[in-house]
Amino acid sequence: xxxxKKLFKVKIDNISVEVEPGTTILNAARxxxxxxxxxxxxxxxxxxxxxxxxxxxxxxxxxxxxxxxxPMPKLVASCRTTVMDGMEVANITSPxxxxxxxxxxxxxxxxxxxxxxxxxxxxxxxxxDLSYEHGADSTRYEFKRRTFDKVDIGDKxxxxxxxxxLCYRCVFTADQLTEKREHGVLGxxxxxxxxxxxQQSLDNNFIGNVIDVCPVGALTDKTFRFKNxxxxxxxxxxxxxxxxxxxxxxxxxxxxxxxxxRVTARKDKYGEVEEWICDTCRFDKKEVKDWVIExxxxxxxxxxxxxxxxxxxxxxxxxxVEVLDGRQPKLLLDIHNISxxxxxxxxxxxxxxxxxxxxxxx
Amino acid sequence: xxRKLLFDKAHIEGIRYYDVYRANGGYGSAEKALKSMSPDxxxxxxxxxxxxxxxxxxxxxxxxxxxxxxxxGVPRYLVCxxxxxxxGTFKDRYLMEFLPHLLIEGLLISSYTLGCNSCYIxxxxxxxxxxxxLEEAIADAKKNGWLGKNIQGTGFDLEIYVQRxxxxxxxxxETALIESLEGKRGNPxxxxxxxxxxGLWDCPTVVNNxxxxxxxxxxxxxxxxxxxxxGTGKSxxxxxxxxxxxxxxxGVYEIEMNISVEEFIYSDEYCGGIANGKRLKACIxxxxxxxxLPANLLLKTAKGEPRMMTYESLADGGxxxxxxxxSGGFIVLDEDQCIVKxxxxxxxxxxxxxxxxxxxxxxxxGWMKRVLLNIENGKGKMSDIDLxxxxxxxxxxxxxxxxxxxxxxxxxxxxxxxxDEFEWHVLHPEEATKRNYGLAHYADPLExxxxxxx
Numbered sequence: 001x002x003x004x005k006k007l008f009k010v011k012i013d014n015i016s017v018e019v020e021p022g023t024t025i026l027n028a029a030r031x032x033x034x035x036x037x038x039x040x041x042x043x044x045x046x047x048x049x050x051x052x053x054x055x056x057x058x059x060x061x062x063x064x065x066x067x068x069x070x071p072m073p074k075l076v077a078s079c080r081t082t083v084m085d086g087m088e089v090a091n092i093t094s095p096x097x098x099x100x101x102x103x104x105x106x107x108x109x110x111x112x113x114x115x116x117x118x119x120x121x122x123x124x125x126x127x128x129d130l131s132y133e134h135g136a137d138s139t140r141y142e143f144k145r146r147t148f149d150k151v152d153i154g155d156k157x158x159x160x161x162x163x164x165x166l167c168y169r170c171v172f173t174a175d176q177l178t179e180k181r182e183h184g185v186l187g188x189x190x191x192x193x194x195x196x197x198x199q200q201s202l203d204n205n206f207i208g209n210v211i212d213v214c215p216v217g218a219l220t221d222k223t224f225r226f227k228n229x230x231x232x233x234x235x236x237x238x239x240x241x242x243x244x245x246x247x248x249x250x251x252x253x254x255x256x257x258x259x260x261x262r263v264t265a266r267k268d269k270y271g272e273v274e275e276w277i278c279d280t281c282r283f284d285k286k287e288v289k290d291w292v293i294e295x296x297x298x299x300x301x302x303x304x305x306x307x308x309x310x311x312x313x314x315x316x317x318x319x320x321v322e323v324l325d326g327r328q329p330k331l332l333l334d335i336h337n338i339s340x341x342x343x344x345x346x347x348x349x350x351x352x353x354x355x356x357x358x359x360x361x362x
Numbered sequence: 363x364x365r366k367l368l369f370d371k372a373h374i375e376g377i378r379y380y381d382v383y384r385a386n387g388g389y390g391s392a393e394k395a396l397k398s399m400s401p402d403x404x405x406x407x408x409x410x411x412x413x414x415x416x417x418x419x420x421x422x423x424x425x426x427x428x429x430x431x432x433x434x435g436v437p438r439y440l441v442c443x444x445x446x447x448x449x450g451t452f453k454d455r456y457l458m459e460f461l462p463h464l465l466i467e468g469l470l471i472s473s474y475t476l477g478c479n480s481c482y483i484x485x486x487x488x489x490x491x492x493x494x495x496l497e498e499a500i501a502d503a504k505k506n507g508w509l510g511k512n513i514q515g516t517g518f519d520l521e522i523y524v525q526r527x528x529x530x531x532x533x534x535x536e537t538a539l540i541e542s543l544e545g546k547r548g549n550p551x552x553x554x555x556x557x558x559x560x561g562l563w564d565c566p567t568v569v570n571n572x573x574x575x576x577x578x579x580x581x582x583x584x585x586x587x588x589x590x591x592x593g594t595g596k597s598x599x600x601x602x603x604x605x606x607x608x609x610x611x612x613g614v615y616e617i618e619m620n621i622s623v624e625e626f627i628y629s630d631e632y633c634g635g636i637a638n639g640k641r642l643k644a645c646i647x648x649x650x651x652x653x654x655l656p657a658n659l660l661l662k663t664a665k666g667e668p669r670m671m672t673y674e675s676l677a678d679g680g681x682x683x684x685x686x687x688x689s690g691g692f693i694v695l696d697e698d699q700c701i702v703k704x705x706x707x708x709x710x711x712x713x714x715x716x717x718x719x720x721x722x723x724x725x726x727x728g729w730m731k732r733v734l735l736n737i738e739n740g741k742g743k744m745s746d747i748d749l750x751x752x753x754x755x756x757x758x759x760x761x762x763x764x765x766x767x768x769x770x771x772x773x774x775x776x777x778x779x780x781x782d783e784f785e786w787h788v789l790h791p792e793e794a795t796k797r798n799y800g801l802a803h804y805a806d807p808l809e810x811x812x813x814x815x816x
Contacts, residue, residue: 052552053720055760074759080552103756107725140749143732166718185547185718188530190728192718 008085012036012059013093025078025089026057030270036091037270039101039130041108041215042167043079045272050172051079054165055104056130060097063088075100098134105135111145111190112216113162121217123230123305126271127165148193156222156283157211161193164218170194170210177276178204194218205244208279212265223283224262230254231305233261234356238291240281247278252297253288257357260286266297364631365592367580367600368573369616372460378495380502383463389508391582395471396516404475408578410586412598417443417534417571418649418689420673429558430476431566439567440478441543442469442575444485444492445527445534448649449711450691453602454572456614458485458492461576462499466522468575470508471582473520476568481522484539487529496524531715535763536569537561538717549719550763571689573602593619597672601687603632607645607694610634619672623647624661626671627694640696643801644780647676648688650708651768653775654701655685656804666810681775697801701783702794705776706734712769723766726757730773737784740791747784751777780804 007018010028013036019028027045029037038059043051051057057079061072066086075097078089091097109131116122148161171184171194185192211219233254242249254262263282265273285291299305320329336344343360376382383389395404409424430438442465446454458465465483473481485493500522503509511519525543527533533542537551540562561567577599581589590598597619606612609627611634617626626632627642636642642657662668664683669675671687678684695704713727730753736742754770754777761767777784783799 052762055720055722058760077552077762082554100756100760104721104760107721107729107756110725110729141729143729165721166724168719187718188532189713189716189718190724192724 006085008083008087010083010087010089012089013091019083021082021085023083025059025061025076025081025083025087026051028083029078029089029091038078038091039126039134040079040270041126041130041165042169044169044172044213045270046276047169047172047176047213050167050169052077054108054167056101056108056134058097058100058104060090060094061087062090062094101134102136105131106139108165109135109139110141111162112165113145113147115163119163119217120220120225120230121163121214124271125217126215146190152222154207156208156279158220158222158225159194160218160220162218163216164194165216166192166194167215169213169215170219173210173213174204174207177206177209205278205280206246206276208282209265209273209276211282212267212273215271221262221283223286228254228256228261232256233305235297235299235305237266237294237297239294240285240291242278242281244278244280246276247281248275249277249281250275251277251281251291253291253293255288258288260288260291262286364616364618364621365600366616366618367584367589367592368457368461368464368576368602378460378462378499380463380499380506383461384506387583388463389467391579392467392470392474392508393514395582396474396514396518401475401477404471404582407581407586408475411581411589412586412596413574413577413581413589414597414673415571416573416577416601416689418448418651418686420687423570423574426558426570427472427476427568429556430568431559432477433566436565437480438476438478439562439565440469440473440476440481441536441539441562441567441569442481442483442572443534443536443539443569444483444489444572445531445539446572446689447486447488447531447534447715448651448689448691449708450606450646450693451604451649451689452606453604453614453690455489455492456604457572457576457602458489459495462496463503464576464579465496465572466499466503466508468578469522470513470520471578472568472570472575474518478568479519479521481520482543482562483522483524484533484543485524485526486534487527490526493524493526500524530717531711532717532763532765535765538763539569540567549717550765552762594670594672595674597674597687601671601690603671603690603692605633605692605694607692608637608640608696608699609694610637617671619670621671622661623669623671623676626692633692633694636694636696638696640698641801641805642694643697643699643804644695644701646685646691646693646695646772647671648686649691650693650711651764651771652686652688653681653684653771654695654704654779655775656779657801658805658808659683659779662808664808664810666808681771682778685775698798700798701776701780702734702738702787705773706731706738708772709734709769712765716765716769717763720762720766722757723761723769726753726766727769729753730769734773737787740787740795742784742788742791744785744788746788747777747781 008021009018012029015032017028017032026038038057040057041054057077058075059078060075063069065084151159153159187193211221233256235252235254238253239250251263252266253260265277267273371377371386405427413423414420415423444454469481507514509520530548532538533548535550536557538548542548557567557569592599600616600618602614602616604614615632628635644654644656645660646654663678673687676685676687709731713731716723716727718724733746733750737746754773757766758770786799787794
C-alpha cells in the first residue's frame, strides 16, 4: 500500500509552505523564493555534507514544531536544520538574525583582501553580493590581514588562499566528483588553508569544477585569468557531444564577439551549477566551432553581469514637460534627421540578453 | 573530613595495580552489575543517583544513556573522553594515573548498561605516559577475566581500546572526538544528528567524561539512592576539583558538593588559603572557559547568600553575577594578577585551538586576541573595550560547537566585572607595563538590594 506522503507545514517569515519531511529550512525558503531566502556561502545543494560552516544562513526558530512548540535556544544554520511539522522560522523579520548575519559578514571580510578591482571573480562573487546586502560600510579591523602565496594546483587552476573564506566546497567537490582525493584543509583555525601536499597537481578530468563552486576568487581558471571582466562577456548556453560519460556537455560560454573567453557550467540563480562538466569542455574547447549554441543565457537581474540587459525595464517617465508647466522643450536638432548611426529602429528593451554590438549589426 | 567516593582508597599503595585494587574491593560493583542486575536496572540506579556529566556541561548521565538509539544489528559504542585539555583542569589525569582500574570498572559497567561491546578511551596526546598505564591495566583486567570474551562467565563481551589524540583541544568536543577517532580531521560535526543516534562510524555512541564513567562504580557500590544523599539538591555526589593558581595547596581534591567556595579556598583540608598571605582577587571556578568572578561575587551571590560548590549555586545569577562549575578546573588569582593579561592568555589559547571550520570562531578569536594584545601592550583605545564586547557577542551562540562560546565567555566576564581594570590599562599605558592594577574594589562587600516592602 503506497502511503501518501505527509507534507510538513512550515512558516518562514509568516509565509506558509508545505514541504517534504527531511527538507532543510534553507531549501524550504528557496521553495518560497524571494527576499526571505537566507544567503549561503558554504552550502551547495549538489554536494553531500556541505553547509553549516559559514554561518551566514543563521535563522531563528521561534517555534520548534506543533508537537514541541518551544523555540530553539540558539540561532540555527538553516542549511543543515531540517524542518518539523508546524515549525515557525524568522529570517529577515528577526532583528537578532540580521544582527548575527552582519557579524558573520564582518568576520568573513576580516581577512579578505578586498582586492575586487583585480579579482577575476568580481561581478559574480557571492561574497560581494553578501557584503553589499548585509555588510557594514567599513571594517573595524585594524590589524594585518593574513596573506598566502599564490599556488598553482595543476596547470589550469590557481589557488589564491588570501581570498579564501574556507567554505570547504572545493574539498567536497574534489572528494565527491573525482576518484582520488588529493586536496583538503591543512592547518587549524586562522591558519587553516586549502592545500595539496607538495603542490601536487590535481590530475583529474573533473577537478575544474572547483572553480565553479568557489564562492570567491580563491580558485580561478588560469586560461581566463585577467582576460576579461565577466560583465563585459555575453553568456550563452551551448552544448557539445562529450566523450566523457560523466560529463553532460551542457555549458555556458562566455563570449565577446566570436571569441569564447571561458567555459563554465550552467549556474542557477543561487550560483549553483546545474550539472558538472569535465575539464576538456572547460579548458580545451574554446572555439565557437566546438559548440552548438542554443541562445543567450538568462541571468538574474540583480547580477552585475546582466548590465545592458534591458528586457522588462520600465522606461523612465518624461518629467520635463511637467517641470516646464506644460511647455514642450524646443528641439534644436534631432540627430535622427541627420544620421542613422543610433539605429532608432532597434529597441533596447526588445533585446533578449545583454546588448551587444552584434545586435546593431543585424 | 568530607566524605569521599572516588578517592576513598586512593592513598593505598599500589592501588593502580590489579591485585591491590581487587583486594580492596575493586571490581565488586562490576560483579554485582553483571551477575545480579539487568542493564535496565543499572540504568535505573544511575538515573536515581542524579549523576551529572562531569565534563563541563552537567547533563544528567542517566538521561543521556537512555537517549541512545537501539536499532537491531547495529553495534553501539561507548567512548570515554579523556581529552582533558581545558586550561586549569587536570582531574582526569590523576584518576587515570593512579586509579586506572576504577575507570576500567566504570567502563565495564557502563558498556554493560548500554550494550556496547567495544569501548574507546580517547586520551589527549600530551598525556604521553598515561596510555601505557591504561594499557597495562587493561591487560591485567583481561588476564583476570574482566575484559574480553564471556566476562566472568556472564556471556558479556567487551574490548577496551586506548587511542591517543594528536594534541588538539577541539577534539574534546564529542563530535570532533568521534571524527578524530575515525581517523579524520577533528572538526566538530553539525548536530543533529546527535551521537546517540549517529556517532562513531554512524552507529549510536555515548561519549562520557572519565570522571563520569568512574563515578558509576561507587554508585553501584552504594546504590543510586544512597549516592543521591551526598551533595545538595540536584548536585548530587562528589566532584573532583583540580585547584591551581595562587593557593597554598594546589592539587586534585574530591569534594562533596555541600561545601562553600570560601571553605574550599581557605580550609586546610583543601586549598589552604591564598599563597604568601596575599588577598583573593578573582577566581575561575570551572576551567578556563567559564566566566571569571571577582572575589566579592565569588564568595557570596548577588543575593548575599554564601556561594556553594554546586552546579546551581555557582550558576546563581546567570552570567550577570554567576559562573559555572564546568569541568572543575578551579583557578585562583591573587591581588598581584592582571586580569587583562589573564584574559589575553585565554584568548590566545582559544585562537590557537579554534578548528577553523566556522567563520565567527575562526576569525573572531584571532581578532579578540589581537585587540587584547594591544591593550596589554599599552596601545589600547577606550573603544577597544566596547569592540571586544561586540566581538564576543557575535561569536557566542553563532558557532557549530561550544568552542565559540568558550572563547567568548571569559572575555565577556572579564569586561563585565573588571572593566575598571581594562580602562586603567588604556588610560595608563606606561604604568600598566610596570605594575598591576591590584585588588582595587573587587573584594569589597557587595551592596545587597533590600527586599521590596510588602
